[in-house]
Amino acid sequence: MIQEDDVLVTGAAGFIGRHTVAAFHRAGHQVTAIDLRPAPGHLASAARWQRGDFADPALLAEIAAGRYGTVVHQAGISDTRAPAGPELEETNTAGPLRLADACRVGGTRLIYASSHSVYGTLYHRTPITEDADTDTGRCSGPLNPYAASKLALDQEMRIRYAADLEWVGLRYTNVVGPDETDKGPMASILSQLLRQAACTGHIRIFDDSLTAARDYIPVETVTATIVQLATAMPPVPAAVYNLGAGFAVSFAEVAQWCARLHRETTGQPLLAELVPNLAPAAYQYFTCADMTTLDKALPSRPTLSLRDTEVRVAELFRLFR
Numbered sequence: 001m002i003q004e005d006d007v008l009v010t011g012a013a014g015f016i017g018r019h020t021v022a023a024f025h026r027a028g029h030q031v032t033a034i035d036l037r038p039a040p041g042h043l044a045s046a047a048r049w050q051r052g053d054f055a056d057p058a059l060l061a062e063i064a065a066g067r068y069g070t071v072v073h074q075a076g077i078s079d080t081r082a083p084a085g086p087e088l089e090e091t092n093t094a095g096p097l098r099l100a101d102a103c104r105v106g107g108t109r110l111i112y113a114s115s116h117s118v119y120g121t122l123y124h125r126t127p128i129t130e131d132a133d134t135d136t137g138r139c140s141g142p143l144n145p146y147a148a149s150k151l152a153l154d155q156e157m158r159i160r161y162a163a164d165l166e167w168v169g170l171r172y173t174n175v176v177g178p179d180e181t182d183k184g185p186m187a188s189i190l191s192q193l194l195r196q197a198a199c200t201g202h203i204r205i206f207d208d209s210l211t212a213a214r215d216y217i218p219v220e221t222v223t224a225t226i227v228q229l230a231t232a233m234p235p236v237p238a239a240v241y242n243l244g245a246g247f248a249v250s251f252a253e254v255a256q257w258c259a260r261l262h263r264e265t266t267g268q269p270l271l272a273e274l275v276p277n278l279a280p281a282a283y284q285y286f287t288c289a290d291m292t293t294l295d296k297a298l299p300s301r302p303t304l305s306l307r308d309t310e311v312r313v314a315e316l317f318r319l320f321r
Helices: 015-026 057-064 086-106 145-160 181-186 189-200 219-231 251-266 292-297 306-320
Strands: 007-010 031-035 048-051 070-073 109-115 167-172 174-176 202-206 216-218 239-243 271-275
Touching: 007 015, 015 031, 015 219, 057 086, 070 086, 070 219, 086 109, 086 145, 109 145, 109 219, 145 167, 145 239, 167 219, 174 189, 174 219, 189 202, 189 251, 189 306, 202 251, 216 219, 216 306, 239 292, 251 306
Parallel strands: 007 031, 007 070, 031 048, 070 109, 109 167, 167 239, 174 216, 202 271
Antiparallel strands: none
16 A cells, blocks of 8 residues: 655665665655665665666656655766766756656655755855855856756756645755765765775875865755655745755864874874865865755754764764774
């Protein structure tokens, strides 16, 4: 029998997708998980796993028939180096819009992953609001085709689904967690530096980025927010929302955290090497989300302080050791 709380998670074998499946399972939901990759072993019993494409017509027909109460769309091309072209446009923009059409027909709530990268360079090094994404006085806009594909999706969602669909787009900042390894070079710089410090005692930082700062949010905070959004009654207003910590941590401060943790663990100093940044024009030197809009829409959402972030950093360092 179909349960009203059935949740479909796309991209379920990915970093955020895995944590999304686990969060809904812990909350007592019946979860269906789909990904082109096989189910992670530790989550095999947490969901009904399917291997396939989120835009497969058979799956879209299931959604349009009302099979699921909520679809959480985490699938997509997340490589910021991906070239522009039909594959990126289909995977990150056109396919998700067909998914949204199916959700509208099926009366299904849709929560999808967008990205803070849509803003590109922030000119004033202050938290940016969702409505500033095309304000050339506040930000540059996308610095790469990946970010452009996410902004195109957000804009189309705003135009097409002002009514008739319960939906939320979430512009994640820099999501961090214990199992980012499958993201390779796309893992957050925070996790990359922590892993280097924990495993080698030697970190490498771009020589033009010591004053850079980014907004980091733990993956468990992201998924707890998603579960709340999926169950909120009445639903939050359909819109694109930032999802970050709401404050930025400098690379220099992250390096200091790494140095302290390494020294406390080994008694040895941390070695830091400054290396050239070969693509400065495509680099976000500052990210920070203004969280006012989501705070008003979902006042009970989980939040965190700078101290919370520092505690989480220490936990990750010990795990990487």
